[in-house]
Amino acid sequence: MAKRRKFTDQFKAKVALEALRGDRTIQEIAAKHQVHPNQVSTWKRQAVEGMADVFSHGGKPEGPTEAEVKELHAKIGRLAVENDFLSEGLKR
Numbered sequence: 001m002a003k004r005r006k007f008t009d010q011f012k013a014k015v016a017l018e019a020l021r022g023d024r025t026i027q028e029i030a031a032k033h034q035v036h037p038n039q040v041s042t043w044k045r046q047a048v049e050g051m052a053d054v055f056s057h058g059g060k061p062e063g064p065t066e067a068e069v070k071e072l073h074a075k076i077g078r079l080a081v082e083n084d085f086l087s088e089g090l091k092r
Contacts, residue, residue, distance in 0.1 A: 007035075015040055016047035 011033075018029050019040050026044075030037040064072070 012043045013047070016043040019044040020047060 015029060015033050015035065018024065019026060024032075026037045026040050030040045033040075
């Protein structure tokens with residue numbers, strides 16, 4: 001049984017972009033990159049479907065909200081206190 005290959009995001013984007021250009025057929029692109037034509041079609045479809053997300057946030061990656069940041073800072077504080085307490089117990 002053959003082992004599954006894993007492709008990087010950059011490779012998938014490169015292949016999908018070639019398919020979107022339309023200079024070559026899906027079969028030619030698949031043969032060039034040694035992948036199955038169905039895989040090229042899937043990556044092409046995913047690229048088209050995900051394209052709207054690139055423009056929906058003004059091109060900026062979505063980050064954590066202010067509430068999430070406050071929650072994480074509180075958790076960091078609690079963990080720091082626990083670490084200090086436990087380190088004091090080990091010194092005894």
